[in-house]
Amino acid sequence: MxxxxxxxxxxxxxxxxxxxxxxxxxxxxxxxxxxxxxxxxxxxxxxxxxxxxxxxxxxxxxxxxxxxxxxxxxxxxxxxxxxxxxxxxxxxxxxxxxxxxxxxxxxxxxxxxxxxxxxxxxxxxxxxxxxxxxxxxxxxxxxxxxxxxxxxxxxxxxxxxxxxxxxxxxxxxxxxxxxxxxxxxxxxxxxxxxxxxxxxxxxxxxxxxxxxxxxxxxxxxxxxxxxxxxxxxxxxxxxxxxxxxxxxxVPVNHNPISLPDEKELRTLLNGEQKKNFRVLVHMNKVKVRYGAVEVLNGIDWTIRPGERWALSGPNGSGKSTLLSLIYGDHPQAYANDIVLFDRRRGSGESIWEIKREIGYMSPELFQYFPGNFTCRQVIESGFFDTIGLYQKVAYDQQEKAGRWMKVMGLEEDSDMLFTDLSTTRQRLCLLTRALVKNPKLLILDEPCQGFDEGQQQGFRNLIDAIAQISSLSIIYVTHYREELPKCIEYELKLT
Incomplete structure:
Protein backbone atom coordinates (compact mmCIF):
# COMPACT_ATOMS: atom_id res chain seq x y z
CA MET A 1 0.00 0.00 0.00
CA VAL A 250 -4.04 30.96 -6.59
CA PRO A 251 -7.35 32.85 -6.88
CA VAL A 252 -7.61 36.43 -5.69
CA ASN A 253 -9.44 37.11 -2.43
CA HIS A 254 -12.85 38.59 -3.22
CA ASN A 255 -13.19 40.10 0.24
CA PRO A 256 -10.02 42.18 0.63
CA ILE A 257 -9.59 45.27 2.77
CA SER A 258 -11.49 48.03 0.99
CA LEU A 259 -10.26 51.57 0.47
CA PRO A 260 -12.94 54.11 1.47
CA ASP A 261 -13.30 57.31 -0.50
CA GLU A 262 -11.44 60.33 0.85
CA LYS A 263 -14.56 61.83 2.43
CA GLU A 264 -15.31 58.66 4.41
CA LEU A 265 -11.67 58.32 5.44
CA ARG A 266 -11.55 61.93 6.65
CA THR A 267 -14.73 61.27 8.65
CA LEU A 268 -13.19 58.17 10.24
CA LEU A 269 -10.01 60.07 11.10
CA ASN A 270 -11.91 63.05 12.51
CA GLY A 271 -12.07 61.98 16.16
CA GLU A 272 -11.68 63.93 19.34
CA GLN A 273 -9.23 66.81 19.12
CA LYS A 274 -5.97 65.67 20.64
CA LYS A 275 -3.00 67.64 21.84
CA ASN A 276 -0.25 68.35 19.32
CA PHE A 277 3.22 67.19 20.35
CA ARG A 278 6.66 68.39 19.29
CA VAL A 279 8.29 64.99 19.76
CA LEU A 280 6.51 61.64 19.97
CA VAL A 281 9.54 59.49 20.81
CA HIS A 282 13.07 60.43 21.82
CA MET A 283 15.57 57.79 22.97
CA ASN A 284 19.10 58.61 24.09
CA LYS A 285 21.63 55.75 24.43
CA VAL A 286 18.90 53.33 25.47
CA LYS A 287 19.96 49.91 26.73
CA VAL A 288 18.09 46.85 28.01
CA ARG A 289 19.65 43.81 29.64
CA TYR A 290 18.45 40.77 31.56
CA GLY A 291 21.26 39.73 33.89
CA ALA A 292 24.30 39.20 31.67
CA VAL A 293 22.25 39.16 28.46
CA GLU A 294 22.25 42.44 26.56
CA VAL A 295 19.20 42.91 24.33
CA LEU A 296 19.61 46.57 23.31
CA ASN A 297 22.60 48.88 23.64
CA GLY A 298 23.10 52.53 22.71
CA ILE A 299 19.86 53.09 20.80
CA ASP A 300 19.28 56.69 19.69
CA TRP A 301 15.94 57.37 18.00
CA THR A 302 13.67 60.37 17.55
CA ILE A 303 10.21 60.27 15.95
CA ARG A 304 8.39 63.52 15.17
CA PRO A 305 4.75 64.06 14.16
CA GLY A 306 4.03 62.87 10.64
CA GLU A 307 7.15 60.70 10.31
CA ARG A 308 6.74 57.13 9.07
CA TRP A 309 9.44 54.65 10.07
CA ALA A 310 10.40 51.10 9.21
CA LEU A 311 11.94 49.16 12.10
CA SER A 312 13.99 46.26 10.78
CA GLY A 313 16.47 43.65 11.93
CA PRO A 314 16.88 39.86 12.09
CA ASN A 315 14.93 37.61 14.45
CA GLY A 316 16.12 38.17 18.03
CA SER A 317 17.64 41.63 17.38
CA GLY A 318 15.39 43.34 19.95
CA LYS A 319 12.66 44.93 17.80
CA SER A 320 9.75 43.87 20.02
CA THR A 321 11.69 44.91 23.14
CA LEU A 322 12.30 48.36 21.65
CA LEU A 323 8.61 48.75 20.83
CA SER A 324 7.62 47.69 24.35
CA LEU A 325 9.66 50.62 25.72
CA ILE A 326 7.54 52.98 23.62
CA TYR A 327 4.19 51.36 24.37
CA GLY A 328 4.73 51.47 28.13
CA ASP A 329 4.96 47.73 28.72
CA HIS A 330 8.65 47.47 29.63
CA PRO A 331 9.71 48.29 33.23
CA GLN A 332 13.26 49.18 32.14
CA ALA A 333 11.90 52.27 30.38
CA TYR A 334 12.25 54.10 33.71
CA ALA A 335 15.98 53.33 33.85
CA ASN A 336 16.59 54.95 30.45
CA ASP A 337 16.57 58.42 28.95
CA ILE A 338 13.28 58.22 27.05
CA VAL A 339 10.81 60.98 26.17
CA LEU A 340 7.33 60.01 24.98
CA PHE A 341 4.85 62.65 23.79
CA ASP A 342 6.95 65.52 25.17
CA ARG A 343 7.27 63.95 28.65
CA ARG A 344 10.25 62.12 30.08
CA ARG A 345 9.45 58.62 31.31
CA GLY A 346 9.26 58.57 35.08
CA SER A 347 8.07 62.18 35.39
CA GLY A 348 4.66 61.23 36.75
CA GLU A 349 2.84 60.09 33.61
CA SER A 350 0.78 56.89 33.70
CA ILE A 351 1.09 54.12 31.13
CA TRP A 352 -2.56 54.81 30.21
CA GLU A 353 -1.64 58.35 29.18
CA ILE A 354 1.01 56.86 26.90
CA LYS A 355 -1.23 54.14 25.47
CA ARG A 356 -3.99 56.68 24.79
CA GLU A 357 -1.84 58.19 22.02
CA ILE A 358 -0.79 54.87 20.43
CA GLY A 359 -2.52 52.31 18.23
CA TYR A 360 -0.75 48.97 18.57
CA MET A 361 -0.71 45.58 16.85
CA SER A 362 1.88 42.87 17.51
CA PRO A 363 2.39 39.08 17.47
CA GLU A 364 2.25 39.14 21.30
CA LEU A 365 -1.18 40.79 21.24
CA PHE A 366 -2.37 38.15 18.76
CA GLN A 367 -0.96 35.36 20.94
CA TYR A 368 -2.52 36.45 24.22
CA PHE A 369 -5.74 38.36 23.42
CA PRO A 370 -8.60 36.53 25.19
CA GLY A 371 -10.99 34.70 22.89
CA ASN A 372 -14.25 35.18 24.82
CA PHE A 373 -15.07 38.61 23.35
CA THR A 374 -16.91 39.24 20.09
CA CYS A 375 -15.16 40.73 17.10
CA ARG A 376 -16.94 44.06 17.71
CA GLN A 377 -15.98 44.06 21.41
CA VAL A 378 -12.33 43.42 20.56
CA ILE A 379 -12.34 46.41 18.21
CA GLU A 380 -14.19 48.66 20.67
CA SER A 381 -11.65 47.80 23.38
CA GLY A 382 -9.22 49.88 21.32
CA PHE A 383 -10.95 53.02 22.58
CA PHE A 384 -9.88 52.11 26.12
CA ASP A 385 -6.53 50.32 25.52
CA THR A 386 -7.72 47.29 27.47
CA ILE A 387 -7.14 43.64 26.60
CA GLY A 388 -10.86 42.94 26.37
CA LEU A 389 -13.90 45.20 26.75
CA TYR A 390 -14.86 46.12 30.31
CA GLN A 391 -16.46 49.56 29.88
CA LYS A 392 -19.63 50.96 28.36
CA VAL A 393 -19.12 52.06 24.78
CA ALA A 394 -20.60 55.41 23.74
CA TYR A 395 -22.94 55.56 20.75
CA ASP A 396 -20.50 57.53 18.59
CA GLN A 397 -17.78 54.99 19.39
CA GLN A 398 -20.08 52.12 18.41
CA GLU A 399 -20.87 53.88 15.13
CA LYS A 400 -17.21 54.51 14.39
CA ALA A 401 -16.26 50.91 15.16
CA GLY A 402 -18.97 49.74 12.76
CA ARG A 403 -17.67 51.95 9.97
CA TRP A 404 -14.11 50.70 10.47
CA MET A 405 -15.39 47.11 10.41
CA LYS A 406 -16.96 47.81 7.02
CA VAL A 407 -13.64 49.14 5.69
CA MET A 408 -11.80 46.04 6.95
CA GLY A 409 -14.42 43.60 5.66
CA LEU A 410 -15.45 42.47 9.15
CA GLU A 411 -19.15 43.39 9.19
CA GLU A 412 -20.35 39.79 8.98
CA ASP A 413 -18.08 38.80 11.88
CA SER A 414 -19.42 41.42 14.29
CA ASP A 415 -21.03 38.98 16.75
CA MET A 416 -18.59 36.09 16.25
CA LEU A 417 -16.44 35.23 19.23
CA PHE A 418 -12.79 36.10 18.68
CA THR A 419 -11.78 32.48 19.34
CA ASP A 420 -14.12 31.26 16.56
CA LEU A 421 -12.69 33.55 13.89
CA SER A 422 -10.03 32.27 11.51
CA THR A 423 -6.53 33.40 12.43
CA THR A 424 -6.53 35.85 9.52
CA ARG A 425 -9.82 37.40 10.68
CA GLN A 426 -8.42 37.63 14.21
CA ARG A 427 -5.46 39.63 12.93
CA LEU A 428 -7.77 41.90 10.91
CA CYS A 429 -9.81 42.42 14.07
CA LEU A 430 -6.72 43.50 16.05
CA LEU A 431 -5.56 45.80 13.25
CA THR A 432 -8.96 47.50 13.26
CA ARG A 433 -8.65 47.83 17.04
CA ALA A 434 -5.36 49.70 16.54
CA LEU A 435 -6.89 52.15 14.05
CA VAL A 436 -10.26 52.82 15.63
CA LYS A 437 -9.27 55.59 18.07
CA ASN A 438 -7.23 57.76 15.63
CA PRO A 439 -3.90 57.48 17.45
CA LYS A 440 -1.02 59.92 17.11
CA LEU A 441 1.38 56.99 16.67
CA LEU A 442 0.52 53.70 15.00
CA ILE A 443 2.82 50.76 15.85
CA LEU A 444 2.43 47.81 13.49
CA ASP A 445 4.68 44.87 14.40
CA GLU A 446 4.49 42.47 11.43
CA PRO A 447 0.81 43.34 10.90
CA CYS A 448 0.20 41.28 7.76
CA GLN A 449 1.32 37.86 9.01
CA GLY A 450 -0.90 35.22 7.42
CA PHE A 451 -2.62 37.64 5.03
CA ASP A 452 -3.02 36.65 1.40
CA GLU A 453 -1.64 38.98 -1.26
CA GLY A 454 -4.93 40.80 -1.81
CA GLN A 455 -5.29 41.57 1.88
CA GLN A 456 -1.66 42.69 2.18
CA GLN A 457 -1.99 45.09 -0.74
CA GLY A 458 -5.35 46.34 0.55
CA PHE A 459 -3.86 47.07 3.96
CA ARG A 460 -0.83 48.86 2.51
CA ASN A 461 -3.14 50.98 0.35
CA LEU A 462 -5.21 51.87 3.42
CA ILE A 463 -2.14 52.92 5.42
CA ASP A 464 -0.90 55.01 2.48
CA ALA A 465 -4.29 56.69 2.13
CA ILE A 466 -4.39 57.51 5.86
CA ALA A 467 -0.85 58.88 5.72
CA GLN A 468 -1.71 61.10 2.75
CA ILE A 469 -4.46 63.03 4.55
CA SER A 470 -3.27 62.94 8.18
CA SER A 471 -0.24 63.62 10.35
CA LEU A 472 -0.29 60.07 11.75
CA SER A 473 3.18 58.79 12.66
CA ILE A 474 3.91 55.13 11.95
CA ILE A 475 6.38 52.47 13.06
CA TYR A 476 6.13 49.49 10.72
CA VAL A 477 8.00 46.24 11.38
CA THR A 478 8.60 43.68 8.65
CA HIS A 479 11.50 41.53 7.45
CA TYR A 480 10.73 42.26 3.81
CA ARG A 481 10.97 45.69 2.16
CA GLU A 482 8.37 44.78 -0.46
CA GLU A 483 5.79 44.54 2.34
CA LEU A 484 6.25 48.19 3.40
CA PRO A 485 3.63 50.82 2.51
CA LYS A 486 4.85 53.53 0.13
CA CYS A 487 4.51 56.19 2.84
CA ILE A 488 7.45 54.80 4.86
CA GLU A 489 10.32 57.33 4.63
CA TYR A 490 12.83 56.41 7.34
CA GLU A 491 14.39 53.25 8.73
CA LEU A 492 15.96 52.18 12.01
CA LYS A 493 17.86 48.93 11.53
CA LEU A 494 18.83 46.75 14.48
CA THR A 495 21.59 44.17 14.21
Missing part, protein backbone atom coordinates in the same frame (compact mmCIF):
# COMPACT_ATOMS: atom_id res chain seq x y z
CA UNK A 2 1.42 3.36 -1.09
CA UNK A 3 -0.98 5.68 0.74
CA UNK A 4 -0.11 7.59 3.90
CA UNK A 5 -3.58 9.06 4.47
CA UNK A 6 -6.88 9.01 2.57
CA UNK A 7 -10.00 11.13 3.08
CA UNK A 8 -13.06 9.58 1.38
CA UNK A 9 -16.22 11.60 0.56
CA UNK A 10 -16.20 13.11 4.03
CA UNK A 11 -18.48 15.64 5.66
CA UNK A 12 -16.47 17.50 8.31
CA UNK A 13 -18.18 19.48 11.07
CA UNK A 14 -17.12 21.83 13.85
CA UNK A 15 -19.93 22.37 16.34
CA UNK A 16 -22.94 23.21 14.12
CA UNK A 17 -20.84 24.39 11.17
CA UNK A 18 -20.18 22.22 8.14
CA UNK A 19 -16.58 22.87 7.12
CA UNK A 20 -16.31 20.44 4.20
CA UNK A 21 -18.81 18.38 2.22
CA UNK A 22 -17.71 15.45 0.06
CA UNK A 23 -14.07 16.08 0.91
CA UNK A 24 -11.58 13.88 -0.92
CA UNK A 25 -7.84 14.10 -0.42
CA UNK A 26 -4.99 11.62 -0.28
CA UNK A 27 -1.29 11.66 0.55
CA UNK A 28 1.04 8.99 -0.81
CA UNK A 29 4.43 7.83 0.35
CA UNK A 30 7.16 10.29 -0.62
CA UNK A 31 4.77 13.22 -1.09
CA UNK A 32 5.00 16.48 0.85
CA UNK A 33 2.12 18.92 0.42
CA UNK A 34 1.67 22.68 0.53
CA UNK A 35 -1.88 23.99 1.04
CA UNK A 36 -2.33 27.41 -0.56
CA UNK A 37 -5.25 29.71 -1.29
CA UNK A 38 -6.89 32.99 -0.31
CA UNK A 39 -7.70 33.74 3.31
CA UNK A 40 -10.80 31.87 4.45
CA UNK A 41 -10.48 29.08 1.87
CA UNK A 42 -10.23 26.40 4.58
CA UNK A 43 -6.49 25.64 4.60
CA UNK A 44 -6.11 25.50 8.39
CA UNK A 45 -9.44 23.66 8.65
CA UNK A 46 -8.09 20.94 6.34
CA UNK A 47 -4.92 20.72 8.40
CA UNK A 48 -6.98 20.31 11.59
CA UNK A 49 -9.21 17.77 9.88
CA UNK A 50 -6.16 15.62 9.17
CA UNK A 51 -5.07 16.11 12.81
CA UNK A 52 -8.41 14.75 14.02
CA UNK A 53 -9.64 17.97 15.61
CA UNK A 54 -13.04 17.95 13.87
CA UNK A 55 -15.99 15.57 13.72
CA UNK A 56 -16.29 13.32 10.66
CA UNK A 57 -20.07 13.31 10.17
CA UNK A 58 -19.99 11.21 7.01
CA UNK A 59 -17.38 9.36 4.97
CA UNK A 60 -14.11 8.29 6.56
CA UNK A 61 -10.47 9.20 7.07
CA UNK A 62 -7.97 6.36 6.84
CA UNK A 63 -4.63 6.78 8.61
CA UNK A 64 -2.62 4.14 6.75
CA UNK A 65 0.67 5.16 8.40
CA UNK A 66 -0.94 4.42 11.79
CA UNK A 67 -2.14 0.97 10.75
CA UNK A 68 1.34 0.12 9.43
CA UNK A 69 2.97 1.34 12.63
CA UNK A 70 0.67 -0.85 14.76
CA UNK A 71 1.47 -3.85 12.57
CA UNK A 72 5.22 -3.27 12.93
CA UNK A 73 5.37 -2.46 16.67
CA UNK A 74 4.09 -3.92 19.90
CA UNK A 75 1.75 -1.31 21.38
CA UNK A 76 0.83 -1.74 25.04
CA UNK A 77 -1.04 1.55 25.49
CA UNK A 78 -4.78 0.90 24.89
CA UNK A 79 -5.26 4.63 24.15
CA UNK A 80 -2.66 4.69 21.37
CA UNK A 81 -4.20 6.53 18.39
CA UNK A 82 -3.16 8.35 15.18
CA UNK A 83 -2.67 11.49 17.28
CA UNK A 84 0.42 9.90 18.83
CA UNK A 85 2.04 9.81 15.39
CA UNK A 86 1.02 13.33 14.29
CA UNK A 87 3.01 16.47 15.06
CA UNK A 88 1.27 19.84 14.78
CA UNK A 89 2.82 23.31 14.62
CA UNK A 90 0.11 25.88 15.28
CA UNK A 91 0.32 29.61 14.61
CA UNK A 92 0.07 30.07 18.41
CA UNK A 93 2.27 28.32 20.93
CA UNK A 94 0.77 26.35 23.82
CA UNK A 95 3.39 27.07 26.49
CA UNK A 96 2.42 26.57 30.12
CA UNK A 97 4.05 28.01 33.22
CA UNK A 98 5.70 26.04 36.01
CA UNK A 99 2.24 25.36 37.49
CA UNK A 100 1.16 23.87 34.13
CA UNK A 101 -1.45 26.56 33.51
CA UNK A 102 -1.70 28.84 30.45
CA UNK A 103 -2.13 32.16 32.25
CA UNK A 104 0.68 34.03 30.52
CA UNK A 105 -0.10 37.63 29.58
CA UNK A 106 1.35 39.63 26.73
CA UNK A 107 3.47 42.09 28.77
CA UNK A 108 5.03 39.20 30.76
CA UNK A 109 7.86 38.72 28.29
CA UNK A 110 9.36 42.09 29.21
CA UNK A 111 9.14 41.73 33.00
CA UNK A 112 11.96 39.67 34.49
CA UNK A 113 10.10 39.01 37.77
CA UNK A 114 7.02 37.51 36.12
CA UNK A 115 9.15 35.71 33.53
CA UNK A 116 10.54 33.49 36.32
CA UNK A 117 7.16 31.70 36.33
CA UNK A 118 7.95 30.22 32.91
CA UNK A 119 10.10 27.11 32.32
CA UNK A 120 13.43 27.41 30.55
CA UNK A 121 13.89 26.16 27.01
CA UNK A 122 15.87 23.20 28.36
CA UNK A 123 13.11 22.27 30.84
CA UNK A 124 10.46 22.53 28.12
CA UNK A 125 12.35 20.37 25.63
CA UNK A 126 13.15 17.74 28.26
CA UNK A 127 9.48 17.50 29.21
CA UNK A 128 8.42 17.14 25.56
CA UNK A 129 11.01 14.43 24.97
CA UNK A 130 9.94 12.47 28.04
CA UNK A 131 6.32 12.48 26.84
CA UNK A 132 7.23 11.12 23.40
CA UNK A 133 6.35 7.48 22.70
CA UNK A 134 8.97 7.28 19.93
CA UNK A 135 12.41 8.67 20.81
CA UNK A 136 14.45 8.38 17.63
CA UNK A 137 15.77 9.60 15.23
CA UNK A 138 14.88 13.08 16.54
CA UNK A 139 16.18 13.19 20.11
CA UNK A 140 17.14 16.05 22.43
CA UNK A 141 20.72 16.28 21.27
CA UNK A 142 19.74 16.36 17.61
CA UNK A 143 17.03 19.03 17.81
CA UNK A 144 19.21 21.26 20.01
CA UNK A 145 21.97 21.04 17.42
CA UNK A 146 19.87 21.28 14.26
CA UNK A 147 17.82 24.24 15.52
CA UNK A 148 20.76 26.06 17.12
CA UNK A 149 19.05 26.04 20.53
CA UNK A 150 22.17 25.70 22.70
CA UNK A 151 22.43 29.49 23.36
CA UNK A 152 18.74 29.54 24.38
CA UNK A 153 18.65 26.59 26.80
CA UNK A 154 18.66 28.70 29.97
CA UNK A 155 16.31 31.31 28.56
CA UNK A 156 12.73 31.43 29.88
CA UNK A 157 10.08 30.54 27.30
CA UNK A 158 8.28 33.83 27.71
CA UNK A 159 11.49 35.77 26.95
CA UNK A 160 11.96 34.30 23.48
CA UNK A 161 11.58 36.40 20.36
CA UNK A 162 8.95 35.39 17.82
CA UNK A 163 11.55 33.77 15.56
CA UNK A 164 13.12 31.90 18.49
CA UNK A 165 9.67 30.69 19.57
CA UNK A 166 8.99 29.36 16.08
CA UNK A 167 12.27 27.40 16.10
CA UNK A 168 11.56 25.96 19.54
CA UNK A 169 7.99 24.91 18.72
CA UNK A 170 9.09 23.10 15.57
CA UNK A 171 11.88 21.37 17.49
CA UNK A 172 9.37 20.27 20.14
CA UNK A 173 7.02 18.90 17.47
CA UNK A 174 9.90 16.83 16.07
CA UNK A 175 10.70 15.32 19.48
CA UNK A 176 7.45 13.43 19.10
CA UNK A 177 9.05 11.72 16.07
CA UNK A 178 5.79 11.91 14.13
CA UNK A 179 5.02 10.04 10.95
CA UNK A 180 2.95 13.02 9.79
CA UNK A 181 3.96 16.62 10.57
CA UNK A 182 1.32 19.33 10.05
CA UNK A 183 2.59 22.92 9.88
CA UNK A 184 0.36 26.01 9.91
CA UNK A 185 2.29 28.86 8.29
CA UNK A 186 5.69 27.78 9.66
CA UNK A 187 7.57 30.57 7.82
CA UNK A 188 5.63 33.67 8.89
CA UNK A 189 7.58 36.01 11.14
CA UNK A 190 10.94 34.61 10.00
CA UNK A 191 13.70 36.63 8.35
CA UNK A 192 15.36 35.47 5.12
CA UNK A 193 18.22 33.69 6.88
CA UNK A 194 15.81 31.78 9.15
CA UNK A 195 13.65 30.80 6.18
CA UNK A 196 16.66 29.32 4.40
CA UNK A 197 17.55 27.37 7.56
CA UNK A 198 14.00 26.05 7.81
CA UNK A 199 14.19 24.99 4.16
CA UNK A 200 17.19 22.80 4.99
CA UNK A 201 15.51 21.44 8.12
CA UNK A 202 12.38 20.46 6.19
CA UNK A 203 14.61 18.47 3.85
CA UNK A 204 16.20 16.63 6.81
CA UNK A 205 12.76 15.88 8.26
CA UNK A 206 11.66 14.33 4.98
CA UNK A 207 14.86 12.28 4.82
CA UNK A 208 14.08 10.91 8.29
CA UNK A 209 10.76 9.46 7.06
CA UNK A 210 8.38 12.24 8.12
CA UNK A 211 5.60 13.30 5.74
CA UNK A 212 5.07 17.08 5.71
CA UNK A 213 1.81 18.94 5.09
CA UNK A 214 1.91 22.71 5.49
CA UNK A 215 -0.17 25.82 5.01
CA UNK A 216 2.04 28.45 3.43
CA UNK A 217 2.20 31.42 1.08
CA UNK A 218 2.16 30.53 -2.63
CA UNK A 219 5.34 32.60 -3.04
CA UNK A 220 7.21 30.93 -0.18
CA UNK A 221 6.89 27.20 -0.82
CA UNK A 222 9.83 25.21 0.61
CA UNK A 223 11.90 23.11 -1.77
CA UNK A 224 10.89 19.88 -0.01
CA UNK A 225 7.28 20.24 -1.23
CA UNK A 226 6.36 17.81 -4.02
CA UNK A 227 2.66 18.69 -4.43
CA UNK A 228 0.48 21.77 -4.03
CA UNK A 229 -3.23 21.85 -3.22
CA UNK A 230 -4.79 25.12 -4.41
CA UNK A 231 -7.92 25.77 -2.33
CA UNK A 232 -10.34 28.33 -3.75
CA UNK A 233 -12.80 27.52 -0.96
CA UNK A 234 -13.96 24.50 1.02
CA UNK A 235 -15.32 22.67 -2.03
CA UNK A 236 -13.17 23.86 -4.95
CA UNK A 237 -9.64 22.45 -4.87
CA UNK A 238 -7.06 21.67 -7.53
CA UNK A 239 -3.96 19.50 -7.17
CA UNK A 240 -0.64 20.22 -8.88
CA UNK A 241 2.85 18.84 -8.75
CA UNK A 242 5.32 21.39 -7.37
CA UNK A 243 6.89 21.66 -10.84
CA UNK A 244 3.54 22.51 -12.44
CA UNK A 245 2.46 25.04 -9.84
CA UNK A 246 2.76 28.80 -10.28
CA UNK A 247 1.71 31.39 -7.65
CA UNK A 248 -0.61 33.00 -10.22
CA UNK A 249 -2.80 29.89 -10.03
Missing amino acids: NEILTIHNSCIKFRSWILFENLNFSIRHGEHWALVGPAGAGKTALLKTIAGDFFVADGKIEHHYYQRYRAEHQISDPLFSPRHLIGYLDVRHDFTNLSHTRDFFYQQRFNATYAEEAPTVEEYLTEQFQKAMVQSPWNLERVIGEFDLEPLLRKRLIMLSNGETKRLCLAAALLKNPRLLLLDNPLIGLDRVSRRKFDELFKKMAQSGITLVMVTSPRHIPKVVTHVLVMKNSHEMLEYSADQFKPEM
